[in-house]
Amino acid sequence: MNKSFHGALVFLAILCLCPAAYGQSDSKDSQDAELKFSIQMTSALNNDPKAQFLVAEMYEQGVGTPQNLRMAHLWYTKSANQKYAPAITKLASWGSETQQTDAARERAEEQKRRQAEVAAAAAATAKATRERAEEQKRRQAEAAAAAAATAKATRERAEEQKRRQAEVAAAAATTTVKAVQATETAPAAMEKQLETNRPKDKSRGTTEKTAEKSDVEFKANPCKTPTAKFTSTCQ
Secondary structure, eight states: OOHHHHHHHHHHHHHHHOHHHHOOOSSHHHHHHHHHHHHHHHHHHTTOHHHHHHHHHHHHHTSSSOOOHHHHHHHHHHHHHTTOHHHHHHHHHHHHHHHHHHHHHHHHHHHHHHHHHHHHHHHHHHHHHHHHHHHHHHHHHHHHHHHHHHHHHHHHHHHHHHHHHHHHHHHHHHHHHHHHHHHHHHHHHHHHHHHHHSOOOHHHHHHHHHHHHHHHHHHHOGGGSTTGGGSGGGO
């Protein structure tokens, strides 16, 4: 047994006896995986091709150590260089597996990107819909305000027209009343004015009295009147 291998066994013994020196893990499985990785790493460092293969697998799968594909490929190569058949087979398919992993990752990233684009498009559509709704609501409010203003103006014009018609009707009624009153008082005033302006005629009064006397005499004795000679019964 060489000195390096003996040193590795001593190191592993110390790790088993002193968990605090190795470091506390969150669970027993995690501790076991880390311990297994340490054991295999020790053997791999001593050029054990199987241990190198197992270390490569643990690096590839992220068991007992953080996943690291570059280190996994490195240890697979070391094992294959020692003619370890599983390592040779693994390296033969490593490129295709890596490509598949990369393709899967790219598909996942593309899907994530598309989902982000869909989410962004949905958010933009929702925002546009909300803005259209707000714009429509604003326009409806403006239209309602304009309609209310128009209705108010129409009502005010109708009231003003009604008021003017009432004033015209009142003025016409006042004019009619004055005209009627003037018509009723005009004849009497005219007669009074004519009577005032008419000259006094004394002969007219005498003539009227003579006519009244002749009329009385004619009724008493028609043949004694001045016109009796013209009456056939008095000739």
